[in-house]
Amino acid sequence: MAYTIPRPKLSLAEKAYVPALLTGLGITIRHFFAILSGKKKVTMQYPDEKWDTHLPPHYRGAPTLVKDDYGRERCVACQLCEFICPPRAITIKPGEIPEKDRWRKVEKYPEEFDIDMIRCIYCGLCEEVCPEQAIFLRKDYAVTGLTRAEMVHDKKRLYELGGVMTGLVNKWNEKK
Amino acid sequence: MSDLLIGIAISLLKTLGLLFAVILPMVSYTVYAERRVSALIQDRVGPNRVGPYGLVQPIADAVKLLLKEDFTPAHVNKFYYWLAPACAMAPSIMALAVVPYGSTWFGQPMVVANVDVGVLWVFAVSSLGVYGIVLAGWSSNSKYPFLGGIRSSSQMISYELSLGLSVIPIFLICGTLNLPAIVKYQIENGWFISPIWLKGISLTGINFPELIGSLSIWKLLLWIPLFLSFIVFLVSMFAETNRLPFDLPESETELVGGYHTEYSSMKFALFFLGEYAAMIAGSAVIVTLFFGAWHIPLLPTAPEQLSFWPGVLLGLAHIVAFFVKVAVLLFFFIWVRWTLPRFRYDQLMRLGWYFFFEIALVNILLVAIILAIMPK
Numbered sequence: 180m181a182y183t184i185p186r187p188k189l190s191l192a193e194k195a196y197v198p199a200l201l202t203g204l205g206i207t208i209r210h211f212f213a214i215l216s217g218k219k220k221v222t223m224q225y226p227d228e229k230w231d232t233h234l235p236p237h238y239r240g241a242p243t244l245v246k247d248d249y250g251r252e253r254c255v256a257c258q259l260c261e262f263i264c265p266p267r268a269i270t271i272k273p274g275e276i277p278e279k280d281r282w283r284k285v286e287k288y289p290e291e292f293d294i295d296m297i298r299c300i301y302c303g304l305c306e307e308v309c310p311e312q313a314i315f316l317r318k319d320y321a322v323t324g325l326t327r328a329e330m331v332h333d334k335k336r337l338y339e340l341g342g343v344m345t346g347l348v349n350k351w352n353e354k355k
Numbered sequence: 356m357s358d359l360l361i362g363i364a365i366s367l368l369k370t371l372g373l374l375f376a377v378i379l380p381m382v383s384y385t386v387y388a389e390r391r392v393s394a395l396i397q398d399r400v401g402p403n404r405v406g407p408y409g410l411v412q413p414i415a416d417a418v419k420l421l422l423k424e425d426f427t428p429a430h431v432n433k434f435y436y437w438l439a440p441a442c443a444m445a446p447s448i449m450a451l452a453v454v455p456y457g458s459t460w461f462g463q464p465m466v467v468a469n470v471d472v473g474v475l476w477v478f479a480v481s482s483l484g485v486y487g488i489v490l491a492g493w494s495s496n497s498k499y500p501f502l503g504g505i506r507s508s509s510q511m512i513s514y515e516l517s518l519g520l521s522v523i524p525i526f527l528i529c530g531t532l533n534l535p536a537i538v539k540y541q542i543e544n545g546w547f548i549s550p551i552w553l554k555g556i557s558l559t560g561i562n563f564p565e566l567i568g569s570l571s572i573w574k575l576l577l578w579i580p581l582f583l584s585f586i587v588f589l590v591s592m593f594a595e596t597n598r599l600p601f602d603l604p605e606s607e608t609e610l611v612g613g614y615h616t617e618y619s620s621m622k623f624a625l626f627f628l629g630e631y632a633a634m635i636a637g638s639a640v641i642v643t644l645f646f647g648a649w650h651i652p653l654l655p656t657a658p659e660q661l662s663f664w665p666g667v668l669l670g671l672a673h674i675v676a677f678f679v680k681v682a683v684l685l686f687f688f689i690w691v692r693w694t695l696p697r698f699r700y701d702q703l704m705r706l707g708w709y710f711f712f713e714i715a716l717v718n719i720l721l722v723a724i725i726l727a728i729m730p731k
Contacts, residue, residue, distance in 0.1 A: 204690065207690060207694040211395045215395055224400070
């Protein structure tokens with residue numbers, strides 16, 4: 180069905196184009212001076228200023244392993260994170276904790292714990308699934324390397340990034 | 356014989372000085388300014404990494420463009436393909452030859468060629484610039500450049516007329532085409548852009564009888580058509596230099612870059628530089644015709660009458676004043692580019708033929724009538 184599109188009735192000022200032109204020039208020059216004088220700021224000068232201090236607490240950066248107040252590595256090598264990881268970035272080689280160790284009753288620890296940061300999609304499922312509060316997504320986002328091998332975070336690097344996290348549930352204490 | 360040689364040497368010195376010390380750096384820094392100003396207008400930052408505030412950016416750009424592969428597609432007409440970039444750059448520089456960019460410096464008048472056909476030379480040479488674009492479009496043997504070339508030529512035909520006609524009132528008033536003479540007239544009777552001109556005010560004091568004598572209704576009356584002239588000339592200059600809102604030959608969004616689609620490396624850069632050189636030449640002509648060229652109000656206008664050092668300084672100040680005025684106009688060019696969208700093609704032709712052509716004609720009549728009844 181054919182229908183007529185109503186054309187807007189333009190006033191003389193609108194037809195003359197000049198007032199609209201001047202308004203436009205006004206808008207652009209206002210933006211120009213607002214940015215020039217630093218009154219308004221839009222762009223972050225990335226390598227000079229960084230996101231680090233502005234990141235929200237729930238930011239999902241690189242996944243890391245943490246140790247607790249007792250210096251114990253919290254991971255018990257249950258491999259839940261390895262299984263849930265959608266891109267299969269995590270590889271764990273479990274090992275047995277020796278008889279005489281203080282944390283013998285935990286039974287397992289990860290001998291090797293690799294996260295391939297080329298594969299990682301920062302989804303945070305590993306953190307969510309971990310029954311031991313051992314893996315956390317921290318605020319490191321600039322993960323770079325010159326080779327593929329360098330992009331695989333091994334256990335040492337993961338603990339370096341993760342550090343110590345206090346205030347977690349300590350269910351493996353001797354008294355419990 | 357030796358006089359001739361000295362004359363040639365001075366001419367060469369002026370030409371090379373103007374070209375290499377002023378115009379080429381100005382061209383590269385206009386590109387930088389374009390990028391910075393456009394960034395600020397669009398709430399961005401712009402190039403600020405190379406050197407302090409990114410000031411070395413033009414040199415980095417030049418190095419990049421020179422080192423790129425100079426690729427000539429197999430399907431082009433080689434001769435014209437190579438000729439076109441030179442045709443785009445040369446005319447705008449040639450147009451600057453007659454522009455008085457300073458009063459006198461070391462006793463030499465600061466204009467490369469003081470010829471009586473001044474403005475005609477500017478129009479003749481600057482419209483040659485279209486050949487670069489048309490040749491590029493044609494020789495590229497490809498659809499988009501071809502469309503760009505066609506658009507450019509028809510646009511040039513439409514706007515050359517109003518460009519030429521719009522400045523005729525100035526020649527009616529001055530009675531000469533010689534640009535230095537037009538500047539001299541403006542110094543005595545006021546810039547053409549200014550509605551009133553107060554004489555008798557100087558740094559040493561105010562001469563009241565002369566001040567009151569200079570308040571003339573005729574100057575104000577003449578200002579109306581002259582202002583119209585200025586508007587028509589300015590807009591036509593936008594079209595002539597292929598700047599937005601009239602950048603139809605280039606139109607990145609429809610024609611993928613238009614006439615220079617097939618060009619790469621330094622040949623592309625020449626088109627780019629040619630566009631900016633044309634902008635500078637256009638601004639220089641506008642400054643000369645309407646803004647009193649190198650004239651600074653309140654300051655003396657003849658450095659050769661002063662003693663040596665003040666004379667040299669004043670001469671330099673005049674040259675700087677000229678290029679500051681040009682820079683302000685260039686800023687306006689850039690400002691407009693990042694404000695207005697591109698005209699549609701029929702709108703452009705309509706504006707040129709239906710409005711500016713007629714306005715320019717009526718304007719000439721208006722000035723002629725005012726001059727006829729004006730007391731001498």
